Amino acid sequence: MKEKRTLMLPGPTPIPERARLAGATEMIGHREVECEELLKEVVDGLKYVFQTENDVLVLTCSGTGGLEGSITNTLSRGDKVLSLCTGAFGERYATIAEKYGLEVERLDVSWGEAVDPKRVEEKLESYKEGEIKAILMTHNETSTGVINHPEPIGKLARKYNCLLLIDAVSSLAGIELKTDKWGADVVVTSSQKALMTPPGLCLVSVSHRALKAYETSDLPKFYLDFKRAKDRYDAKNQTPATPAISVLYVLREVLRDIKEEGLENVFKRHEIVTKAIRLSMKAIGLELLVDDEVASKTVTAVRLPEGISYSVLRSNLKDKYNVYITGSKGQLQGKVFRIGHLGNVSRMDILSTISALEFVLLDLGFELELGAGLAAAQKVFYEEERS
Ligand SMILES: Cc1ncc(COP(=O)(O)O)c(C=O)c1O
Numbered sequence: 001m002k003e004k005r006t007l008m009l010p011g012p013t014p015i016p017e018r019a020r021l022a023g024a025t026e027m028i029g030h031r032e033v034e035c036e037e038l039l040k041e042v043v044d045g046l047k048y049v050f051q052t053e054n055d056v057l058v059l060t061c062s063g064t065g066g067l068e069g070s071i072t073n074t075l076s077r078g079d080k081v082l083s084l085c086t087g088a089f090g091e092r093y094a095t096i097a098e099k100y101g102l103e104v105e106r107l108d109v110s111w112g113e114a115v116d117p118k119r120v121e122e123k124l125e126s127y128k129e130g131e132i133k134a135i136l137m138t139h140n141e142t143s144t145g146v147i148n149h150p151e152p153i154g155k156l157a158r159k160y161n162c163l164l165l166i167d168a169v170s171s172l173a174g175i176e177l178k179t180d181k182w183g184a185d186v187v188v189t190s191s192q193k194a195l196m197t198p199p200g201l202c203l204v205s206v207s208h209r210a211l212k213a214y215e216t217s218d219l220p221k222f223y224l225d226f227k228r229a230k231d232r233y234d235a236k237n238q239t240p241a242t243p244a245i246s247v248l249y250v251l252r253e254v255l256r257d258i259k260e261e262g263l264e265n266v267f268k269r270h271e272i273v274t275k276a277i278r279l280s281m282k283a284i285g286l287e288l289l290v291d292d293e294v295a296s297k298t299v300t301a302v303r304l305p306e307g308i309s310y311s312v313l314r315s316n317l318k319d320k321y322n323v324y325i326t327g328s329k330g331q332l333q334g335k336v337f338r339i340g341h342l343g344n345v346s347r348m349d350i351l352s353t354i355s356a357l358e359f360v361l362l363d364l365g366f367e368l369e370l371g372a373g374l375a376a377a378q379k380v381f382y383e384e385e386r387s
Helices: 017-022 035-051 063-072 090-099 119-126 150-159 209-215 224-238 246-262 263-284 310-321 347-363 372-386
Strands: 055-059 082-085 101-106 133-137 161-167 184-188 203-207 301-303 336-340
Touching: 017 246, 035 055, 035 203, 035 224, 035 246, 055 224, 063 090, 063 161, 063 184, 063 203, 063 263, 063 347, 082 090, 082 119, 090 101, 090 133, 090 161, 101 119, 119 150, 133 150, 150 161, 161 209, 203 224, 246 263, 263 301, 263 347, 263 372, 310 336, 310 347, 347 372
Parallel strands: 082 101, 082 133, 133 161, 161 184
Antiparallel strands: 055 203, 184 203, 301 336
């Protein structure tokens, strides 16, 4: 008998049953009133999750499309931007900016560490006033499992009068992000992460400052033109081109669930799961890549033990237990494995994953006490539930 699939990736993530079935709803025309109502409910639900009064645009593309749009809609050729690079996704954001002819100043941070706002300020200080037009940051660096806190960076963006563009692809709806309060001008996320929806939608919040910057921005844009999307939505609750309607049906259900659970509870749930995973990895005798203080609440990177390769670990977990984990990229390739724990990941999914990991590691010759990791996670869940 094949085990039930346990998808422990940092996206795509498992979809709650009711929402998944909503994806099979009968098709409607994208200029019909039903679709306008669907989009409106989705946008209102997203404003709650983004914690914003700003416009939230629904684009039919993955998160990378929104990151590209965040640049093409607010900046111009030759503009200087400061890119906070804490891993592979920070690098990607910087690369997109370079491809569009921007002058990218990188603030490189060792992989596994978070950005220090003091270093950001030193960098900003070293330029003429107004020279840096935007700061690009990755809220949750998925490749390492590190959180970069946007609040102090938002303050700096105000002080030095530049935009703050945030890649929140693997954080939004899993880790707190107060878009308005923290001064984020553009926040980008994708549907297939903590929003527990199939891939296909990119959700982007855009501040008044960002919309003002749009007016002078000279980079090419059409499909991902934020103003076209805003105007069409403002006029008719529609999108300029055909949206991924089936994905919208799923997202609407998910957003209803999130509202019902309450954002605070959603974040708390992610924190508890993170604590369980981190303590269990330590109890097994594995080494975590990052310190507790900067640890992501949606993905955890664990160093591969000596003599155990990522591909062997991954294929054993998949073939024997139908449990899916992933590796990492760039300088961490072959050095860590990552467990995604965002969105619709239950305590039982976590316990099954830890059990499977213990079985596989034992089979591969790693010395551990069977059940040690499991017990550590059980203890977290047991105590949290009764506290
Ligand atoms: C932080 C971050 N940024 C960007 C992306 C790219 O998103 P997408 O695959 O939706 O284009 C990912 C995907 O894992 C991510 O984790």
